[in-house]
Amino acid sequence: MTPQGTVNDQATPIRVLARRSGEPWTDEEYSTVVAALAAGSSVDQIAEELQRTTGAVRGALRLLTPPALALRGAAAENWLREQLTSTPAYDWRASRRAHSNGTYWTPAADSILIEAWRRSTPLGELAATVGATELHTHRRLVQLRLSHSVLDTVDRLGCTPGGDLEARYLVARDEYRSAxxxxxxxxxxxxxxxxxxxxxxxxxxxxxxxxxxxxxxxxxxxxxxxxxxxxxxxxxxxxxxxxxxxxxxxxxxxxxxxPGVRARPAEEEASLAGDRASV
Structure with a gap:
């Protein structure tokens, strides 16, 4: 009999969280999931490779299927496996972007943002290029440490009059003035x-x-x-x-x-004073 107040390791296994539990998913990780699934790997194998939980991987699979299908769990996994087999060029990024309302950013999109910031491309044009709203585009510019605030973004790239970003800009501008x-x-x-x-x-x-x-x-x-x-x-x-x-x-x-200051010894000061006097 297990003494009161102790844990029977065999009867009550301790659940250990995966090393990367809770961390944001990257485009590279989603690519790994897709490649591994196409190669026939199991969800458990993918989770081990990515140091994620199996639940997190299944959640990622759902985001890689079209939102309109409302697939979850094994249904999402099976649909995606079939899709990757029949259509190797399946655009899983489009599905991932659709699930996030335009807030999913790929390395290619980030490169566009970085170059557009350097060139001061108008925000409306930039948002249309990357397929996101002006607000989402601004937030990504801040995440990339290109912009510090809505003031930085609008002052450099402008925004559409009457839009959500302009409203935030006006609030921030008034806040700056009252700071x-x-x-x-x-x-x-x-x-x-x-x-x-x-x-x-x-x-x-x-x-x-x-x-x-x-x-x-x-x-x-x-x-x-x-x-x-x-x-x-x-x-x-x-x-x-x-x-x-x-x-x-x-x-x-x-x-x-x-910068710190090092005091000269009195003898050194006297010598310098003598040198100045002799000039």
Missing amino acids: VWVLTIEGLVDQYGTVSDHISVHSSRGAAAMALERLTATHRSTAAARRLSLPPARWRLVGRGLDTAAYGLGHPDTAGEI
Whole structure:
């Protein structure tokens, strides 16, 4: 009899999740599923190869069949096997895209987006080329780290007047205008030689940048005048609006550091002063 509070390993096997459980599926993985299925591999074999659960693979098979057929489980698997045998050129990507309402992106489509961003191709034209909505196209541009926000996208590529993306753009633009900018500096030296942390709030990014420049100059001049040895002072500039959810990725935080300072020994300073006097 199994003692109370213990687990009988044979009677109660522990379910171990596949290594890649929960991760987004890639176009390459779907291609692997299709190729393996066409070659006769079982769902269990495909799951092991991809380090996915069998349930996840069966879910992927459903997405590779036309939505209108409403196939699931074994029915989706069998239909897809027959289709791949009778029609090797079956466009499974079209089915996958149809299931996701235009949000499925292939490497080829990503390449088009990257080139279009470089050329500043109008967003309406770009969306039509990749077969997606302007909103979905914008979101993919952000995922590819080409755009930081709807402001970046519309300012560079434009958008269709009256569309969903324009509405988001107007909200983000108003949010940007109402934002405040917070400047923080760790290890700043003031004019009296006191080392402390600085924080200030500014009405615009430009005003915050000017304050950073001014404080940096004071930091360096004071350190030099008082012959202070200092580690780098780290700064960060953050924009915050009334609605941070709308603000989102619009204006990413920026950060940097003021280089450290090494104080010259008094003898070295005296030697340099003598050299300057003799010139």
